[in-house]
Amino acid sequence: MDWTIAIRDARDRIAAHVVQTPIAALDINGMRVEIKMEHLQHTGSFKARGAFNTLLSGPVPEAGIVAASGGNHGAAVAFAARKLGLAAHVFVPKIAGPAKIELIRATGANLTVVEGEYASALEQARRFEESTGACQVHAYDAPATVAGQGTVLCEWEDQGLDADTILIAVGGGGLIGGALRWLTGRRKVVAVEPQMAPTLHAAREAGGPVDVDVGGIAANALGAKRIGSICYAAARDHGVECVLVTEAAIAEAQEWLWRNAHQLVEPAGATALAALLSGAYVPAAGERVAVLICGANVAPDPFAKGPG
Incomplete structure (x- = not known):
């Protein structure tokens, strides 16, 4: 399968139906970090x-x-x-x-x-x-799904993505699988997973996708029990660094985004940033870093009306 063609075709196919999500730059301890706000997509996620x-x-x-x-x-x-x-x-x-x-x-x-x-x-x-x-319609392990998610990086590069390294949260792997297939090694990709849902980490250690126990505050978005075969193959073919983040780090990143960027995101949406803020991923001197913010559906809903 020619993934580059599939992702370009997907972008043309869905252009009239999705939002071109904005990008922005954050200052994190004196380092410029580019973010793509895919949590502003229809229904609050990519x-x-x-x-x-x-x-x-x-x-x-x-x-x-x-x-x-x-x-x-x-x-x-x-x-x-x-x-x-x-x-x-x-x-x-x-x-x-x-x-x-x-x-x-x-x-x-x-x-x-x-x-x-x-x-x-x-x-x-x-x-x-x-x-x-x-x-x-599979959530993450079908070619049409992965090609659609890959349009995030296709779009981001068209917007002038200025980064050597991109941090992306991983659940079943549809998003990072699409990113890896689009980028084909042109930029470094770091897979960020909760310690309580380490599907890609476990697959790399085992030499193939395996079932893992999942839980934690991001489980309702990153809670697949096994990494998708498409993502695993993409990670094997193009190389990806995996880091794990704690529950506390995810919660702190979620709060950091609200207090410093006024962006309300769910735990999964803050997971990639958690790697940077917590030190689970430490950029090299001069390394240009970008983070994909992927989900906004916070639970509980802060504006939900109570009984009556």
Whole structure:
């Protein structure tokens, strides 16, 4: 597969349906750090790119589409389906949290909340796919999804990305997989994972994707039990440095973004920055660093109305 062509085609395909998200520069301890604010994308995460690319890439069966999600992917698929006039059924685990669950429900999609984690939602979505003939829109391990997510870096470079190194949070690997396939080694990519959800780290140690236990404050976005095969292959082919960050570091980065940049993001959205702020990743002298901010769906919703 020629990923460069696939990602360029995806960008053309989804251009009318997604936001070109802004970039900015932050001062972190005297160092200029470029950020891309992909948390300002439709439904509050980069996931809309992969969802639209998948739904626009071919015919959708009469049964519609189905997706399993920790929350952000489900919201993006439901949003894309509504915009394109398609029926959607989304399965999410309870740990998605009320903010993301309500975001999906507001799109009008059929929603099923299941016990357990993302893996449980994926199992039920696959059963639904088999019984109805609906088209499965995978959250991170399908070519159309990964190509759609890769448009983030394609767009960022067109905006004048000025960095040697890009820090990207990792869950199942769709976002960083797309980034690696677009960049093809032209820039260094650092994969940042929570210590409580180390899917890519574990795969690299094991020599291939393996199941891991997941938990922690970012689990409803970075809580895949196993890294996607597409991401793992991209990491193997193009090289990626992996760092792990603590729960405290993620929470501190989330607060730092609010207090210093007035950006309200979810824990997953702050995870990549946490590596820089906590010292889990230390740039070399003169190294130009960029950070991808990927999600905004905070739980609990700070503006949610209480009972009554």
